[in-house]
Amino acid sequence: MKKKGIFFTLVSILLVIILFISFSSKEYITQIDRVSAIKDRVIKADNFFGNLDNYLERAARFSSYVTLRALTEYVKYHSVFFPSPQDFRAAFKMAMLTGQIINVSNLEVVYLDDEYGKSIMQGNTLTDKIEDIKDASNRILFLETDIQTDNISIYQDNETGHWHVGVYINASFSVNSSIASWEKNTNTSVELDISGLENPYYYVMSKNQSFYKNEFENITTDFLTLGYSWNISYLQKHIWYRTYKPEEKAPNFLMRFINDTGNSTCCGIESIIYFNGSKNMTYIDYCYWNETCPGSDPDEDFSLYNITGITNDTYHFKLEPYHMAQYNVTDYGTWLNITP
Amino acid sequence: MKKGYVFSIDAFIATMVIVAGIYIIFFATSAEKPKTNLFLISEDTLDFLAGTKIYELNDEFYPLLKKLKNEMNITDFSNTLMEQIGEFYVIGKIELASNFTRNMTQNIIPMQFNYQILVNNTNIYNTSSTQESSVTLISSKTIIFGLINKSYMWGPLDAEVRIWQ
Numbered sequence: 001m002k003k004k005g006i007f008f009t010l011v012s013i014l015l016v017i018i019l020f021i022s023f024s025s026k027e028y029i030t031q032i033d034r035v036s037a038i039k040d041r042v043i044k045a046d047n048f049f050g051n052l053d054n055y056l057e058r059a060a061r062f063s064s065y066v067t068l069r070a071l072t073e074y075v076k077y078h079s080v081f082f083p084s085p086q087d088f089r090a091a092f093k094m095a096m097l098t099g100q101i102i103n104v105s106n107l108e109v110v111y112l113d114d115e116y117g118k119s120i121m122q123g124n125t126l127t128d129k130i131e132d133i134k135d136a137s138n139r140i141l142f143l144e145t146d147i148q149t150d151n152i153s154i155y156q157d158n159e160t161g162h163w164h165v166g167v168y169i170n171a172s173f174s175v176n177s178s179i180a181s182w183e184k185n186t187n188t189s190v191e192l193d194i195s196g197l198e199n200p201y202y203y204v205m206s207k208n209q210s211f212y213k214n215e216f217e218n219i220t221t222d223f224l225t226l227g228y229s230w231n232i233s234y235l236q237k238h239i240w241y242r243t244y245k246p247e248e249k250a251p252n253f254l255m256r257f258i259n260d261t262g263n264s265t266c267c268g269i270e271s272i273i274y275f276n277g278s279k280n281m282t283y284i285d286y287c288y289w290n291e292t293c294p295g296s297d298p299d300e301d302f303s304l305y306n307i308t309g310i311t312n313d314t315y316h317f318k319l320e321p322y323h324m325a326q327y328n329v330t331d332y333g334t335w336l337n338i339t340p
Numbered sequence: 341m342k343k344g345y346v347f348s349i350d351a352f353i354a355t356m357v358i359v360a361g362i363y364i365i366f367f368a369t370s371a372e373k374p375k376t377n378l379f380l381i382s383e384d385t386l387d388f389l390a391g392t393k394i395y396e397l398n399d400e401f402y403p404l405l406k407k408l409k410n411e412m413n414i415t416d417f418s419n420t421l422m423e424q425i426g427e428f429y430v431i432g433k434i435e436l437a438s439n440f441t442r443n444m445t446q447n448i449i450p451m452q453f454n455y456q457i458l459v460n461n462t463n464i465y466n467t468s469s470t471q472e473s474s475v476t477l478i479s480s481k482t483i484i485f486g487l488i489n490k491s492y493m494w495g496p497l498d499a500e501v502r503i504w505q
Contacts, residue, residue, distance in 0.1 A: 004344040007344070008344045008345065008347065008348030008351075009347055009348050009351040011348065012348045012349070012351050012352035012355065013351060013352075013355050015352070016352060016355040016356060016359060020359055040383075044482075047482070048482075048483065051483075055485060055496070058485065058486070058487045058493065059493065061487060061490070062487055062490070062491075062492075062493040065490050065491060066491070069491075124493075129493065132495075132496055133483075133485075133496050136483050136495075136496035136497075136498070137483065137496075139498075140481055140483055140496075140498040141481065141483065192490070193490065196490070
């Protein structure tokens with residue numbers, strides 16, 4: 001009897017211990033907690049593929065900006081403009097993709113950075129950025145990525161306006177994760193703010209380094225909407241800060257790479273000649289060097305005016321009637337009596 | 341035989357009482373057993389950081405975010421949270437990246453979990469140093485990149501969220 005009692009007691013204690021162990025707070029690995037490796041991999045690759053548009057957009061924006069800087073340096077260094085819009089667009093595309101350009105003198109393909117002796121394009125071409133993402137996707141996510149760019153073009157139009165340049169890229173993506181693959185073609189357009197870029201036309205024509213600045217943008221571009229209008233004080237600041245103003249009779253930013261001083265209705269911009277020039281010509285950049293603006297044509301009767309408060313012995317600032325009206329300083333004009 | 345049954349039942353009941361007492365004493369203050377999946381938390385955290393843009397957040401609920409915007413430490417509001425963390429890392433502001441990460445994640449991950457955010461294999465923020473002794477650790481990765489002031493493109497870098505208990 002006692003032996004049976006001990007036996008049953010031990011059995012019951014054993015049962016209790018088993019029950020206790022069974023329901024203690026342990027982390028179980030159940031079917032629910034198992035990671036679906038294949039599903040996770042597909043989701044990861046899909047997310048990455050969806051984000052490639054974003055990467056291309058940022059890479060294009062960056063490479064375009066760097067390319068414009070490089071082309072400006074090239075124009076400055078050689079003091080030559082691109083022969084035509086087609087040549088400029090071709091040079092832009094080539095530089096953006098490879099960092100190279102066809103030298104205008106000997107028609108050889110050269111690296112832009114070697115031409116002007118600065119490291120601007122190195123590692124910053126669109127091709128470099130594409131290689132970076134391909135390498136990263138392979139290294140981090142174990143994906144094979146390929147991006148091909150089919151067409152690149154640069155433009156300015158009513159959408160970009162005076163202060164932006166548009167770059168259009170047509171590209172095809174493919175991603176392979178060994179269990180699934182993705183492909184698509186895409187068209188990407190980016191707009192670059194040109195503030196901070198130099199004006200190649202001004203530099204070459206003036207033989208001095210000059211900077212394009214847009215500090216007075218909300219006055220020079222929006223003075224109508226803000227209710228402001230030009231006056232002598234704003235003109236003085238416009239000259240002092242070397243800013244630009246929209247002008248439909250003036251060339252746009254891209255036209256300045258090809259020495260085209262024709263008018264750009266959508267995107268023309270002009271600035272003031274801020275150094276003391278030797279010409280009897282209105283002190284508006286494209287007019288001054290083009291020597292043709294209403295009221296200041298040297299072959300016609302002169303119609304130039306000194307501007308009181310700006311023109312002085314060290315700065316022979318002059319304007320012709322059209323621009324005097326544009327800047328609202330007609331009342332400050334003193335007719336300049338010049339014998340042709 | 342009947343006495344055996346009696347003694348067995350008596351022992352069973354006694355043991356149950358003792359076990360219940362020990363359980364109450366030692367586990368009464370335990371946190372509630374997590375019902376969520378560690379993997380899902382890791383993925384959700386990464387999705388939140390990599391998919392939420394700065395401008396989508398209400399500044400009123402994130403005072404640090406508002407402060408950073410006012411101080412011009414955050415200038416591109418189209419950055420995602422993870423991209424902003426990456427930008428702080430790239431420009432050398434690791435402490436700012438850490439504070440920003442803590443502020444963004446402290447209310448979205450349950451307290452019983454520890455987590456770490458890394459960029460380019462560099463620790464940005466870590467709630468605990470017990471990672472090595474953890475039973476289960478889940479890591480989720482993504483690729484981040486960004487543009488600073490039009491003229492500098494950083495990345496692509498790897499960003500990682502690690503969660504463990």
